[in-house]
Amino acid sequence: MTTQTNTENDAAASADSASTILEVKNLSTQFRTRAGLVKAVDDVSFSVKEREVLAIVGESGCGKSVTALSVMGLIPTPPGEIVGGEIMFGGKDLLQASDDEMQEIRGGQMGMIFQEPMTSLNPVMTIGKQVAEPLRIHLGLSKAAARVRAGELLSLVGLPDPLEKLDDYPHQMSGGQRQRVMIAMAMSCEPKLLIADEATTALDVTVQAQVLELLIRVAEEFGTALIIITHNLGIVARYAHRVNVMYAGKIRESGTAADVYKNPGHPYTAGLLSSVPSLMQSTSGKLQSIEGEIPDLTDLPSGCAFGPRCPYVQDRCRLEDPPLENVGDDHISACWESAQFRGTT
Amino acid sequence: MTRYLLSRLGQSIVVFLIVSVVVFFAVRTVPQDPIYALVGEDAEGYTPAQIETIREEFGLNRPLPVQYMSWVGDALKGDWGLSFQNKLPVIDLIKKRIPFTLTLAVGAMAISIVFGISTGVIAALTRNSKWDMMATGSAMFAVAVPEFWLALMMILFFGVTLGILPVYGAVLIWDDPIEGFRLLIMPAFALGIGGAATLMRQSRSSMLETMGEDYIRTARSKGVKEKTVIIVHALRNSLLPVVTILGLRIGRVLGGAVVIETMFSWPGLGQLAVSSLQKADYPVIMAIVMFSSAAVIIANFVTDIAYSYIDPRIRYA
Amino acid sequence: MLILSIRKYSSQLVLLLAGVLLIAAISCGGSDGDDDSAAAATSTSAPAATAKPEATAKPEATLKPGTNPISATATAAPVATKADVAEPELLKRGGVLKYGADPNNNHVFFQQYTPGAGAFWAMTVGDPLMAYGADSEWLKEKSMAVSFDVSSDAQTLTFKLREGVKMHDGTDYNAAVQKFSLDWVLDPDNTAVTRPQIATIDKVTVIDEFTIELHISRVYTPILSALGMMGGMPFSPTAWEEQGADGFKQNGAPSNGPFRVKEWIQGTRTTFEAHPDYWNEGKPYLDGWIWEEIGDSQVRGAALTTGAIDLAQIPPSDTDTVAALRAGDAHPFVNFAGVRISHHNAARAPFDDKRVRIAAQMALDRQAWNDVLLGGEGHTYMGSVLPPTSGFAFEVDEYPYEYNPEKARELLEEYAAEKGLTLPLTTMSAFTCSAAQAEAGCVDLVEQPISIVTTSSAENVKRAEFEAAYFNAVGFEVTMDLGSGNEAPRTFVSKDASFSLRGFGVRPHPSGSFDSYMGVGGYWNNGGWSTAPKQLELQAILEAAAATYDYSEQVQLYKDAQELYMLEALGGVKSANNPTFWFSNSNVKWEGWPNDKAVMFPSDSSMKVYNMWLDN
């Protein structure tokens, strides 16, 4: 049981000088479904620097997971398809990479953790074998060497008596322990980038805290950049250096966590922040909720997708989709009325 | 695991008892008078009095529950009673036929499994391609074809016109491997092809489902080659539901054997079942049905063990 | 919608059509292309002219009744020494003949009931006291009696027995053994199926080691032919002591015939091996033969063509296989042993009225019956109950009850008007047994619908469908009562069938058929039609025939009996003399090949396998 104060955010300051390891430009991914064409990710651009922790936040259906899967090249085709854009990683555009090249990168230089601990591990295969698999593929370790290394990795992620765990099966472990195994597996080849897609959503609060602390520590130790995908605004505040807010397939706002939270550049971000009840002081009466329903991606409104639910909507918003513009130092947002609405908060 | 198997064993014994009771009483309601199997249609040489004494000998006029109790008592001691056709012990009649039915059943199951699962997996992996279409189409075709029609077509085509396969004969594989195998091909194929179709559909749908699971995506995220993902991760998981329905297939195969054995004059229990049912030869019918249901129960039991061995979630319950 | 879906049909539909065409190809391919010469004979033409030069021409001409040695004056003929038996060249012909047939064999003890015993293997296992050839004349070469003489009151028969005969278990055959066997059969407790054949014998005495004397309760000439069947076959007393009935059922009763049972697997096959020291030197030619039980006649045909078996028995109703084998190079044997009669219960209204029985006769188109059900190979010999080959055929030039549906309907309308009924006639009256009948096992019956009763075998189903259609056409309303296995005959015995489709095997001597089937005591009649005056008259003729040894007198009496039965008693609607077919492969030879007279036995469907050999 360790007591820590939050120091990570300070380290972010020195990150600017570090080089960019992932550059996503105008990424667009679509799905053909029975109900019509779904533009899950529509012209998304962002970048991740070395050792940086980027958070992508948004409600369900906003495209955050699809973005991550597109970067990893795990979009099931059919029905999905990446229709445009570039993903520059390690000097190469992943969209042009061949299957073999992608298999080289996945698990080697880029790792990923998923949401459901219960179903993300192969139920009929021992933990040891599953953790050892990337080691043998990417680092070419022998069976015995890979097993030893797997043991070390399990102890690194804080599993009690790791060597015995090597021969256990996933169903013999709790949710938290499995997520630790996932981290061990994803980090096994000390990747340059790790994507955590709602990695702790299915865990209890205390276990969630343990796993995230562990993730940050290991990333730091291996110098791995992190993309944390979540809908929990608290996690973003606590762990992320920068944050992208997504809505209906587009990035609506991006900036450092501090700026975005203190002075949100988009009405949607503001609305989200205000609809989360506060832990710090008792509030009674109405929460400032965002009206209306989550948009149906098959028939999005013209202009700004948030228009129908936005309290500051103008005619222009209904006609034209606002581009991303600077609203502060390293802080951009896509809203025609950002000046007016920011003035008032 | 042992707890799971012990309870399965208990259940099987209960099922076996229920089968014996159900069949014992069902058979006796058949309107046939069993005596005529022994004395012949016109009962030449028998006086009515003698016919009555025979009924006594077989204990046919005792109340049914008493008959059942004595039957069970004898059966446990290994005495399956005398056949009504010739007052000879039923065991001798059954003993020689069991290996034939088993050989046929195993042959049919082998064909079902080999053709069924392989085409199913290929069809799933090449989803909506022409291979998939052909496999699904031929599965639809194989399920819809009446077995006896297929059997005779094969006899006439391969047996008579081409003459490459023997049309008649009954030799066990271990007695005369080459001839035994050549004899087995057609009946096993006719009996097994229906099963192959069902297994193909089942393994196709379970493979498709498995490929959509999260741990497959995790494997891919680890950079595992697609081929290894299929063989190492997907295949074993997708076989689990297929193994469970193997147990049920045995019942269908033994049922189908009745038609195929009659068609190929294959001296198995199915052929005997048809003649003894028509002659209402109770002891022989009881022996056949008890053996078949024992085979099905044991098969289900074996598939349970196999299932719990493959799936660690049960092995370490 | 259909057009819509076809226009945008997908590859699945193409697949579907391919599947369908595949079936068509196979099903036509299967008919090796000679369907024009097969049984698609039109109604009028004579049975399809078969290309094969056929030794046994269709028996249109009645056979000249050969001199029949069964006459009182037969004196002690000289003992046939081994030399004067026509000696075929002595080269060893050997081989194991495989014989494919249908009915399954419950056990291998020929004295107790098992389907097909008489027809298939009993004659190969035992040499009876008296044996009969193709035209019912005495076959000394096969019988144990070398000579016999009949007492003046014709009730005592003395037989001189063959010497030096060894039984299968090595023991010697003598008068004591023959007596033991006859006494065993005559003892009711042994429930021998062969007892009714020789039941008239009431005393058997051993005169000396090789002479035996039988006393019969009444003058009964058919006893000689009866002793030619299983009843007259000896079996070893010493083996009986050791094995008893169960032993005999499983391993066969050691007798004195050319073959003995080697192995019996129920429902599969029975293997016979040559008797090592069989008394008739040089015989049997075969080393052994195997009876293969093949249920499906088409598979039997296929097994013959592919050489899996050497000899196959094919039922006439399987016209396809018969035609296919005829077209091939298999040698056909045709024997008119069976008679197909739809017996109706003449004791119950409406059948007690002669007009109704005549109407039933006239309702059936026998020519069509023969063409459709027997592929034209049957013989619609209207007159005789007995087959033309038996020498006792009843010759009639113009059968009064020829196929005439209009007349039949008139008769039924006349009967219905008289009885105040309307056509179609649907019910059969109740039946109460007389004291005598009750004692013979008759059961009282309630009123019930007119029904055709038969087993559900493929052959009988077709017969039932055919006859039901014709009976319904003239004014009967017949329901179908298709039983499974042995249920149908039982309903006949207990007389609740209106039309029971029966066929019966003919014994070497007509008395066998008449007594056991048509006579008052016969098991088809107890409680049936045996009380009507015409039927009692018929019974008197039968008894007279059984009492005379004069062959020509017997022939005349049996013809009178048949005339009375067919014209007056009308106990049933005779459809045809049913041919039984065998086909043998080219490697099967016998004495006097290809004339198959020497290997066909007059009784219903047995082949003298012991006279055959394999020439490969």
Next chain:
Amino acid sequence: MSMTTSTRSVLDIRDLQVHFPVNRGVLFIKNKGAVKAVDGVNLSIAPGETVGLVGESGSGKTTVGRAIIGLVKPTGGVIEFEGNNVLEMNSAALRQFRRQVGVVFQDPYGSLNPRMTAERIISEPLVAHHLFNSKQERRARVQELLEIVGLNAGMASRYPHEFSGGQRQRIGIARAIASDPTLIILDEPVSALDVSIQAQIINLLDELQDRLQIAYLFIAHDLSVVRHASDRVAVMYLGKLMEVAPRDAVYDNPLHPYTKALLSAVPVPDPEIEKKRERTILTGDIPSPTNPPSGCVFRTRCPIADEACAESIPELREVTPGQHVACLKV
């Protein structure tokens, strides 16, 4: 909103126990121990009050809810509703109790029968308790309920798959208030919803409570939502109550070490505050409920535990007015 204890409480749970037998051996061999899902819980809810029941998975909070509405048979204790014990009620009394207690479940997709129209779903309780004799009256009541929960009456004949998550939850709520109950058990009512929709439903529940004076048992694991919605909060761990107190006492002045650890583990959506907050991270996992630790169940993960905690099971004591804590060290 302090609550005077004198007014009779709507629901009073005393020493509630729910143990599930775990049979190890084959058919007849006796079982070897039980999972103590709920082990001695005391809780009371005043009319119109909202009691928050908080805890992690495996804490037994859902089982408490299930025990109250009769889905699970308790193995001990008393559940008193308006004076009489639910567990000893005859079927008539039980039916009356069922009419007065509504329930809302977590999963919007799983809590509505996919084969029924919205109208038939909402009218289910009306039919079960024969509240209206004619179909028209029932239809009118359903229209009214739809309006109350913010859906338009035209949607009555639609099927569940034609509604969004938020709308389905509103139908669930309409069904719960249909027989105008005095108490509703809310089992994780908003956990499965997105943040923006979550806020709308919380506001709806608030509004309904003010208008219809219904008492809520608000079961959830999201501490900030519970703080907003509840008057009093009870914290559960491994089947036992750790701390019960008014809302402000629990959040501003938590006494039980588990409550402290729980609050510190929840990240707050404000980087400034997060920078300054002092966090205590618990180690290890929740012990298995089949053999809980002796004495205080939290002692194996408690930062301030010592030998004494292992000997005796801490009682729920009133440390400060209205604030009860089950810990020897406080």
Next chain:
Amino acid sequence: MVKTSDSVEPSSVDTARIQLPYWLAGLLRHRLSVIGGSFILFVAFLAVFAPLLTGFEPTEVDPPNRFLRPSFEHLLGTDYLGRDQFTRLIYGARISMVVGIFSVVIASFIGVPLGLTAAHFGGWTDSAIMRFIDAKLSIPGLILAMMLLLMLGGGVLTVSIALGINLSSAQARLIRSQALSVKEREYFHAARAMGTSNWRLILLHMMPNSIQPVIVQASLGVGFAILGEASLSFLGLGVTPPTPTWGNMLSLAFQYMRSAPYLLFAPGVAILLLVMSFSFVGDGLRDVLDPRLKGKI
């Protein structure tokens, strides 16, 4: 489309627009089941209007014109008794369809209640019912059917009962497993918490949500029942002749395979296409009724 069981929920006609029941709309989009469905309707049409479509009677005998090859006058030729094959085929369709559908209805009436009671009450009733069903399943299907037929005698109803009892065990097992999963769903807990009676729980909540796979299997079952009737009549136990069914027409045609191969073609293909059509429709229904898919629309 003959409704196999009335519990498929009634087509709801929304006042706003005429909306086909969702399962029918779904089926129309499923190409294969359109083909299958139209063939079944075509056969049903033939069966119903048989008397109008042909001048002959199915049992009308005309031996002189036997074994006529398919011609304009006799579309499918004549059999060994000169009976018109086309007439027998369409009258036979009537009986084969009735046997097929009847046995599936009987199977459902036995299997569904058994399965539901086993799932709902659990404990001893569940294991008792399941052991009974295991026993029935372990007796080879055809032998069980033959025994039942010998007991009840041949006839359309008795054949359907024999085949129905055979199919009922599979139906019972299927609906029990579905019902068990429904029992875990929250809407079931909600209904029980509201005090709904056991009866309504089973009928209104458990059955509608677990009946889909039974309907899918039922449509496949019709095909298997028609095949079963063919096998039984091959063993001489099916519907008593001369009533024509595709089964006994096929086994009769067997005996004239060389001399009249065309006799084999019509019943064989008819059985094949009808059984395949039912499996097409079955597959279509499976996709349409699959709850997982429906949730996503």
